[in-house]
Amino acid sequence: MRILLIKTFTLALLSGYLVIAPSAQVVEKNAALTKQIDSMFKTDQFWRVEFTKRYRKEKSAYSDETIQKNWSEADRINELKAKTIIKKYGYPGYDLVGGSSDSFWAIIQHCDNDIPFQERVLALMKQQMDKNNASKEKYAYLTDRILVNKDQKQIYGTQLSRDNKTGKYSPFPLKYPKLVDKLRKEVGLEPLAIYINNFE
Numbered sequence: 001m002r003i004l005l006i007k008t009f010t011l012a013l014l015s016g017y018l019v020i021a022p023s024a025q026v027v028e029k030n031a032a033l034t035k036q037i038d039s040m041f042k043t044d045q046f047w048r049v050e051f052t053k054r055y056r057k058e059k060s061a062y063s064d065e066t067i068q069k070n071w072s073e074a075d076r077i078n079e080l081k082a083k084t085i086i087k088k089y090g091y092p093g094y095d096l097v098g099g100s101s102d103s104f105w106a107i108i109q110h111c112d113n114d115i116p117f118q119e120r121v122l123a124l125m126k127q128q129m130d131k132n133n134a135s136k137e138k139y140a141y142l143t144d145r146i147l148v149n150k151d152q153k154q155i156y157g158t159q160l161s162r163d164n165k166t167g168k169y170s171p172f173p174l175k176y177p178k179l180v181d182k183l184r185k186e187v188g189l190e191p192l193a194i195y196i197n198n199f200e
Helices: 031-055 064-089 100-109 115-129 136-149 180-186 192-199
Strands: 002-004 160-163 169-171
Touching: 031 064, 031 100, 064 100, 064 115, 100 115, 100 136, 115 136, 160 192, 169 192, 180 192
Parallel strands: none
Antiparallel strands: 002 160, 160 169
16 A cells, blocks of 8 residues: 655755755845745745654654644645745745745645645746756646646656555656656756655
8 A cells, every 4th residue: 555755745855955046146036935935935844843753753842643633734834824925026036035935835735635825836937947947847746736736747756655555765756757857858957767765
């Protein structure tokens, strides 16, 4: 039996979440918005980290019930805040919030209960990505996230499931399995086999 892993939560321990902006000069262009996104991201990750501790049988100060309750509430509030940001600024790119642009992406990645909103953000993100003002890697993750949320085949293989019996990870169905590594390379992602091995 497979359980959904990557689609359900995003581990804070994975590398690549916070990408330093291309120039230190743009990091504080909108300090207030940057601070808000950083605060949202901190909340986003806190309960996921606690969940990961429980999942790995590590010590946590919180019960499973407390974690799930607060996790859901944090995501709900962050989604409302994210919608306000999108309405006011569009997708906040590196020139506006520096590396916190990638933190904002992580929050959108977790708005799974509103797929049309994720799709809207993806379109806005592409506009920034085409100007080298947003992450190609994160764009690929959100693309796959939306496709898997819609029960469609993903393109880049970023969304994985874990087999409870074997402990092995595998990607949700791929649209172009023979081309996946080529497509991943185009957006700066490592080969799929290496990506999966990193989880195992």
